[in-house]
Amino acid sequence: MPNLESTVVLAVVVAAMGLFISGKLRVDLIALCVLTALVVLRLIEPGQALYGFASPATATVAAMFVLSAGLVRTGLVQWLARRLDRLAGKSETRLVLVLCAAIAVLSAFIVNTATVAIFIPVAAVLARARRIAPSRVLMPLSFASQFGGVCTLIGTSTNILVNSIAVDAGLAGFGLFEFARLGILMSVFGIVYLVIATRWLLPRREGEIEQVDKYRLADYLAELLVEKTSSLIGKTWVESEAGTDRELTLIKLIRGGDATWRPLRTKLEAEDILVLHGDVEKLMALADQYGLTMKTDVTMRDQEISSDELKLIETVIPPRSSLVGRTLRDAGFFRRYGGVVLALQRRGRVLRERLGDIQLDGGDTLLVQGGREDVSRLMRSPDLIVTNELTELYLRKDRAVYALLLLLAVVVLAVTNAVPIFVAALIGAVGMVLSGCLRMEEAYRAIDWRVIFLLGGILPLGLALEETGAAAWLANATLGPFVRFGPVAVLAVIYIVTAILTETMSNNAAAILLAPIALSAATSINVDPRPFLVAITFAASTSFATPVGYQTNTMIYAPGGYRFSDYTRVGGPLNVVFWGLAVLLIPLLWPL
Missing domain, CATH: 3.30.70.1450 (Regulator of K+ conductance, C-terminal domain)
Structure with missing residues (x-):
């Protein structure tokens, strides 16, 4: 049985996991609550409360946000994305292959949420130009960005975080491209799987290309004819009493078959047609009150609520x-x-x-x-x-060259071990500002402060797990039954538990909670803990089975018109494939 301190730490862990899974509070707020509880309950010393914020992992993650923003803001990433049209050919298979390969390479060095944000409209436009539903390409895009993220140490914040935990535990840090051996193999398998899965498992929802269909707007749109006796004649919509109802919106005014330029400020005339958005009961009441006739022979399509001047x-x-x-x-x-x-x-x-x-x-x-x-x-x-329009391409050629050189400098410094990884990342981030690729205000905005406060608040929990002996007790209780099957079996359990937690809560939080347990398990069975940490890194950085397990999955949910079951059907088997590859290859590449 755990001692009193360990029991209290475990209670904090359970409470934190419950809050993370429920999603009722922001992840950064949960982390700060955890930090406060640890200090108030005296599970860590006051000086250790800043352990997470002072960690090299936190500084490196912040610097990589700035470095990624510099590459994006100069237009370099967008320019590369636009060059894919010629390479993609005309077939669906080739388009998926090119998009996946491109975003995997970029995501190895740039924060994948930034690359996916740029690629969503590009992929959608390329797909529609080939009469392919966006649902066929956006999920592969999200998954491939995760493939690329596990190929380098700086590919995801989780990679950086686990590396810092390893160094703090007295282990040798991972090299910049040390994950590439396994990451590239998994990426190849993953992309081949996606090309095949696109044909049979991904939905083809051409019927929802119309936004009116996709957003089920037909029941909330109506055309109302202004009769000669209407009290609205001679008034603009904003001047009329009808225009004060916030639950009714005039979205188009048609006069003589043409849409007017300023519908809200055009004086209404008899025979005008008002295209209104609102609840059907409200629309019917409006028609009765103001002498309007609701047209019943109209089928609402996108063109009915858009024009040359008005777009959806x-x-x-x-x-x-x-x-x-x-x-x-x-x-x-x-x-x-x-x-x-x-x-x-x-x-x-x-x-x-x-x-x-x-x-x-x-x-x-x-x-x-x-x-x-x-x-x-x-x-x-x-x-x-x-998602359905491409922004104007603005490539700052001189600054783009500086941004690319700075990225190469960071890579060279890290690969040659000239300086620690966080120093290399800091040099790159500062260089982005000094070279004019970013303004200081843009650098501050580029940092995802929620991630920084998540790491700062939750890292001390890992420290408390280790120092109170709670990690050792958890390792024995959860992994002990599998020890008799050998270290590979323990690795398999660590990977699958991490993968399951990542589907339901923050991947960084999952890694922080499980890393001390993996270290304790390795110590108890006298094996190298680094393979266990690699398993946690890969499992926490690749989440495919739910739309909420990874931010990029959430980003493509609505633009692709997906349902929850689509992720389970396509991503579930991919999680199993990656688990099998990890169990097979990690012991070969990092001997236990």
């Missing part, structure tokens, strides 16, 4: 957007962008009512109707990813 734009809220946790009303969405939000899709569920009061989350997709200037504002915003 689909935007994804990325995980690091400032809109996350706020409502459209609080964020002043209309004031900032000018467009009208017609619907919101969250993990396959379409929301259309009281949109202004819904708290936004990363991965939410908004269907926005707006004019050309509104579309331009949406496309320039760092808080949104426009």
